[in-house]
Amino acid sequence: MSKSTSLDPKDSESKRLPIYRHKDRLIQAVRDGSFLVVTGETGSGKTTQLPQYLHQAGFCKDGKIGITQPRRVAAITVAQRVAQEMRCTLGREVGYQVRFDDCSTHDTVVKYMTDGCLLREILADPALSQYSVVILDEVHERSLNTDILLGLLKKNFSNPAKATKGRSFPLRVVVMSATLETDKLSSFLGNCPVFTIPGRNFPVTCTFGSAVGPKDTESTAYVKEVVKMALDVHTSEMAGDILVFLTGQSEIERACDLLYEKAESIDYRYDVQDQTVEGLLILPLYGSMPTDQQRQIFQPPPPRIRKCVVATNIAATSLTINGIKYIIDSGFVKQLNHNSRVGMDILEVVPISKSEAQQRAGRAGRTSEGKCFRIYTKEFWEKCMPEYTVPEIQRTSLTAVILVLKCLGVHDVIRFPYLDPPEERFILEALKQLYQFDAIDRRGRVTHLGEMMVEFPLHPGLTRAILKAASLGCQDLLLPVAAMLSVENIFIRPGHPEKQKEADTKHRALAAKSGSMNDFATLLSVFHSCKSSDRPSTWCKENWIHWRALKSAFSVETQLREILHRLQQKKDFPVEIFDGNKNELFRRCLCTGYFTNVARRSVGKVFCTMDGHGSMVHIHPSSSLFDQEAELNWVIFHDVLVTSRVYIRTVCPIRYEWVKDLLPKLHEVDVYELSSVAREEVTDEEMIKWETREAAKRQPEASAEDVMKKLEKRNNETTVSDARARYLQRKQQRQQNKAL
């Protein structure tokens, strides 16, 4: 450790960081107590320096220092930086671990990793016996996994008596966050000390606009306003690049089109102290964009050209673009919200929170002073924007995470110490699903099957189908499908109508090639066709398939195969025999994972879900079953999309007999007992009630209409129809804007 005399510029650079002056006191603070909150803005150096300080202070004598990040890229790049600063080979003393990429060895003592990775490690070793210090970073982002880790660490290590359980010495826990919410964190962790490090960012001046007020929460007028503002900035502000925040791909493409048009038609020339800007380089940026196109964003613009990046929220945390001096903030995001009342995830456009607006503004102050132009009014800020974004744990399906907690011995998952507890019905819904998939029993205890299921990085339903298939010896049918369904959508549908037609034709051909009218079978067929192709990437291009997504499906499939293989080595892996054709076998396996997603034809093209919510749904036009009417009365589906209608996507026809025995399970559950607070035996009353209802539904057309009427009435009160109404409103507005 005799680097202090070094003249290496990197050393002096790290000494210039704001955190350096606090080094000794920080080390002491970690030494003093088991929990510590460290807060500091980006640029304070806490992520790269604190682990090094602790390393120097001897904290690695007894174990590793683990630092979690919510994102893979962050874990990797930070580890690279620190390895460089500590002058060691990446993967030796300093390493990282993310899914599909473990760059750490037995020697690694400073280990950066994703929060999801640490959670999996806890599953294997609840005492975290390899670690002397665990640092949770970016806690203010409130990712689902970080929130769960926070609760687990509090539960298991805050009490000094418990803190050494399964360990020879107590674990130190450091929680790092941006300045907001630190009081809350400290009191959550037993009023532990808070250490504040000043930031090193440049000031950003924010101004409010007049375009979006409290009454415009559903409007899409902001696209035009954002374009106007960008041109304003371009013609009247000094040199420096622009970053525009919008919500989605189509919106971004529209904004870029408008910008091209208008930027050409205006005549301007701005010249102050040789800082001249003459042209505008317009660059869209969103997640599903090809990677090489994304890379273009980071290149500095040609001389005298101003860069204008029009991006989704991907530019708020995931990607950092240098040279941004101006932010234009639409004030909206697209957010995935789970609705437990209808049991669906709905993607909605909503106003951002104030803290998120500050985060966006901060993107202009990375290298020099910046300006942020908010297109919404001060009143909108005060009345429509919440202080903080609702944490993921309160708006997401919890099924997988609850299974993890159960496997960690957290029996009472309702009274688990959540920093912000999710609504009880979210938890109950998760328990119900786990019971339905046989992962837990009637008393809420993890089953043998559940213990196997938790090993898979998948939704429990998909895992259930895989395990069923494996016990029947046909896992090769299910593994690729599960992999394909757990990556982003692999079917590309371009914006231009001509190309759209071409893509649709190709996709229909792929469906036909699979030989059966079953979207899951299409996925399987695509998987193999591409894999056996000589040049998979050109095969994808020709067939309008997302190569990057499919490639990751290949790695996921390999990983799933390995996990399954490991489980099958154990002697108690179940084995079953099935006598029938392959097609039926495949679909029966799918049924064990998707019987919660069964729909029955109601009238005409309308289907009705059988999950107890009784939502009216339509088959999405991208499905090979779209427009297929004959003899198609029962289907299972992978997911639901709420747009102009409620659509089910990735659909498979089934026979009622295949799910007949499973369906009652959807209704017999007593969540009260499942939640481990009940003390009485359940009767079969619920199940009998359901059977009666089901018998009534099985009667022909006349009653089906009655059922539908009843269900529709109920549906009007759900938020699905609210979401649909909002969508239609936005669509109308868009058309009006177009007409203008």
Next chain:
DNA sequence: ACCTGTTAG
């Protein structure tokens, strides 16, 4: 009679 943000295992 089609339009889905971001992230993670």
